[in-house]
Amino acid sequence: xxxxxxxxxxxxxxxxxxxxxxxxxxxxxxxxxxxxxxxxxxxxxxxxxxxxxxxxxxxxxxxxxxxxxxxxxxxxxxxxxxxxxxxxxxxxxxxxxxxxxxxxxxxxxxxxxxxxxxxxxxxxxxxxxxxxxxxxxxxxxxxxxxxxxxxxxxxxxxxxxxxxxxxxxxxxxxxxxxxxxxxxxxxxxxxxxxxxxxxxxxxxxxxxxxxxxxxxxxxxxxxxxxxxxxxxxxxxxxxxxxxxxxxxxxxxxxxxxxxxxxxxxxxxxxxxxxxxxxxxxxxxxxxxxxxxxxxxxxxxxxxxxxxxxxxxxxxxxxxxxxxxxxxxxxxxxxxxxxxxxxxxxxxxxxxxxxxxxxxxxxxxxxxxxxxxxxxxxxxxxxxxxxxxxxxxxxxxxxxxxxxxxxxxxxxxxxxxxxxxxxxxxxxxxxxxxxxxxxxxxxxxxxxxxxxxxxxxxxxxxxxxxxxxxxxxxxxxxxxxxxxxxxxxxxxx
Numbered sequence: 001x002x003x004x005x006x007x008x009x010x011x012x013x014x015x016x017x018x019x020x021x022x023x024x025x026x027x028x029x030x031x032x033x034x035x036x037x038x039x040x041x042x043x044x045x046x047x048x049x050x051x052x053x054x055x056x057x058x059x060x061x062x063x064x065x066x067x068x069x070x071x072x073x074x075x076x077x078x079x080x081x082x083x084x085x086x087x088x089x090x091x092x093x094x095x096x097x098x099x100x101x102x103x104x105x106x107x108x109x110x111x112x113x114x115x116x117x118x119x120x121x122x123x124x125x126x127x128x129x130x131x132x133x134x135x136x137x138x139x140x141x142x143x144x145x146x147x148x149x150x151x152x153x154x155x156x157x158x159x160x161x162x163x164x165x166x167x168x169x170x171x172x173x174x175x176x177x178x179x180x181x182x183x184x185x186x187x188x189x190x191x192x193x194x195x196x197x198x199x200x201x202x203x204x205x206x207x208x209x210x211x212x213x214x215x216x217x218x219x220x221x222x223x224x225x226x227x228x229x230x231x232x233x234x235x236x237x238x239x240x241x242x243x244x245x246x247x248x249x250x251x252x253x254x255x256x257x258x259x260x261x262x263x264x265x266x267x268x269x270x271x272x273x274x275x276x277x278x279x280x281x282x283x284x285x286x287x288x289x290x291x292x293x294x295x296x297x298x299x300x301x302x303x304x305x306x307x308x309x310x311x312x313x314x315x316x317x318x319x320x321x322x323x324x325x326x327x328x329x330x331x332x333x334x335x336x337x338x339x340x341x342x343x344x345x346x347x348x349x350x351x352x353x354x355x356x357x358x359x360x361x362x363x364x365x366x367x368x369x370x371x372x373x374x375x376x377x378x379x380x381x382x383x384x385x386x387x388x389x390x391x392x393x394x395x396x397x398x399x400x401x402x403x404x405x406x407x408x409x410x411x412x413x414x415x416x417x418x419x420x421x422x423x424x425x426x427x428x429x430x431x432x433x434x435x436x437x438x439x440x441x442x443x444x445x446x447x448x449x450x451x452x453x454x455x456x457x458x459x460x461x462x463x464x465x466x467x468x469x470x471x472x473x474x475x476x477x478x479x480x481x482x483x484x485x486x487x488x489x490x491x492x
Contacts (some may be wrong), residue, residue, distance in 0.1 A: 003032060004078055006062060006135070007039040007124060015041060026464045027068050037124075043065070043137055044120045051078055063142065064115075073142075075117055080136040090134065094121070097136045103182055104138065104206055111171045112202050114141040143202050148256060149189035157259035160281045166192070167253065169201045174249065174304035177203070178242040185240065187248035188229045189255055228262030232295050243292075243300040246307060251294035257281060264356060271295065285311075379432060380482070381475050383425055386435040388474030390469040391418050393442045396458065401449075443467075 001020035005013035020026045026048075032041040042048055046068045053061040053076070060079045061427055065072040071432050080097050083326070101119040108115040118139035126133040148166070158166075170192065177184055184191075184206065191205045227235075231247035234240055253312055258265065258278045265275045273293050276286060288310055294300045301307045394414050402410025421438070424430040443464070458466070 001026065001048070002050070003041045004051055004062060005037065005039050005041060006033040006043070006049055006060065007034065007037050007133075008055075008060070008075070010034060010037045010039065012036040021479075036105045039124045040122055043077060043122060044118055044139070046074065047118070047137075047139055049075055064139070074144075075142045076114070076140045078140065087491050094134075094136065101138060103180075104140070106180055107177060107182065107206060108140070110176050112200060113177075113206070114143055114202060114204065116140055142343040143193050145193045145195035145202070147190045147204075148194065148252070151194065152189065152256060157279065158256045160257070160285060162264070163253050163256050164285065166201060166256070167249075170203060170249070170307040171304040171311070173201075173203050174242075174245055175308070178245070178304060182206075183242065184245050184248075185217060185234070186226055186229075187245055187252060188226050189252055192252065207463050217454070228266070231297070233297060241297050242303055243297045244298055246292045246304060247294075250289045253289055254279075254293075260489065274464055294370070299340060334401075380478060383432050383435060384474045384478040385471035386432065386439050387418075387425070388420065389467045389471035389473075390421065390435070390442055392470030393439070393446060393463070394418070396463055396466065397446070 001017055003015045003017065003020075005015060007013075010036070015032070020029065029042070033039065033047075035089060046066055047124055049062040049064045051063055053063060055061070056114055062077045062079070064075050064077045066075055080093070098119075101116065105119070107113050116138065118137070120137055122135045122137060122490045124134040146154075174187075184203070186202075186205060189329070191203065193202045194200070195202065201292070204317055226248075226396055229248045229251045231240070231244045236242055241423070254265060254273070254275045255262065258275060258277075260278060265278070267274050273290070288307060292300055292307065292314065301310075304313045391414075394417060398410040398414040402413070406413075421430070421435070425435060445459060446463055
């Protein structure tokens with residue numbers, strides 16, 4: 001079994017242990033250590049990291065398995081990296097992380113937010129034995145699905161009814177987050193995931209969640225946001241509100257509708273969004289999104305419930321609350337990047353715990369991407385032309401030179417090569433640029449062989465004409481198959 005070391009800067013993080021390949025050993029072994037840096041590898045005594053997912057300035061994310069579950073359940077391990085802090089700052093970072101874990105534990109009670117499975121600290125040997133390195137970890141439920149960013153990249157812009165499904169599914173989740181005295185701060189397509197098997201949408205990456213209370217209403221915003229999706233007050237590092245999340249959610253929706261990046265839709269000269277000319281939507285949805293995109297927080301909707309009420313035409317939207325009682329916690333403080341030399345967090349009054357009500361189970365919705373996600377039309381047809389051109393060019397070589405040199409085996413080799421190209425392209429190991437390069441090399445080879453080797457092949461114009469005809473024929477076939485698939489899918 002391979003285990004990935006989570007220590008930052010480990011020279012050889014991938015460790016292989018043959019003795020862990022049996023289920024009995026993997027559940028009974030006490031601990032394993034990195035052969036390069038000595039970092040404990042079985043985190044919290046049970047979580048075995050597989051590979052890194054992402055790494056940023058304040059943390060890293062890994063996929064892992066829980067060795068104490070019968071199915072070796074997959075999960076996501078998030079690591080905080082408080083590197084280079086003095087003892088007081090380290091204690092402060094630990095308090096921040098504990099508060100963050102409390103917020104995530106509470107929010108994980110919602111069925112569309114990944115559950116918090118574990119929260120712990122790991123000490124590892126360092127250069128100074130008296131001061132071991134400290135690492136903090138959160139373990140969350142693994143969601144097997146596609147982010148909305150991936151859906152748009154693979155399928156193109158979404159239809160209005162699909163975006164409406166996303167909004168009606170996630171607005172109650174945002175209301176739940178805001179009623180829990182939290183603000184997400186980083187809503188964007190890559191932080192929303194759809195699970196294909198049931199069409200449920202999940203709100204991810206609450207690493208930026210900061211607790212807010214009435215006593216902390218004037219708390220300054222921090223630099224945790226994604227440019228283009230962040231509201232103006234966030235960009236100015238001003239106080240943030242529930243409408244700050246609504247702004248980012250609206251930017252996400254117009255990205256889904258247009259498949260265009262925010263910087264291509266926002267006009268800095270007029271300080272306004274110009275997205276209506278790129279997509280046709282109902283006036284109701286356009287008006288709702290434009291109000292969510294207002295520059296001033298006071299000009300936007302005040303809550304996600306208000307947006308949902310207008311969207312559905314109802315007088316009062318149901319405000320979902322957690323399925324278990326919420327214990328009040330102290331508000332979070334700014335992240336470690338701005339910790340002062342002698343941090344002195346000031347106590348704040350605790351908000352009263354809201355009355356626990358039942359979380360309504362979200363209505364399963366069909367994911368916007370079909371079971372077999374179709375790539376963008378232009379890319380697919382260009383790839384089809386290149387595959388047809390390449391196949392005919394190689395076929396001419398196989399029929400002339402190959403048949404003369406190695407006999408009928410040349411056709412088998414041609415079939416194998418084309419199947420390999422098709423698999424590499426469909427699995428996105430190769431892209432259209434790679435195919436275009438291969439076509440260019442093949443065309444150059446045909447030209448050189450005809451000029452210098454005098455191969456027994458047709459004249460060059462005839463060869464290129466045949467290859468081009470094969471390319472256009474492949475485009476026609478792919479277009480027909482795509483049309484048939486979309487017609488059948490629309491009837492299901």
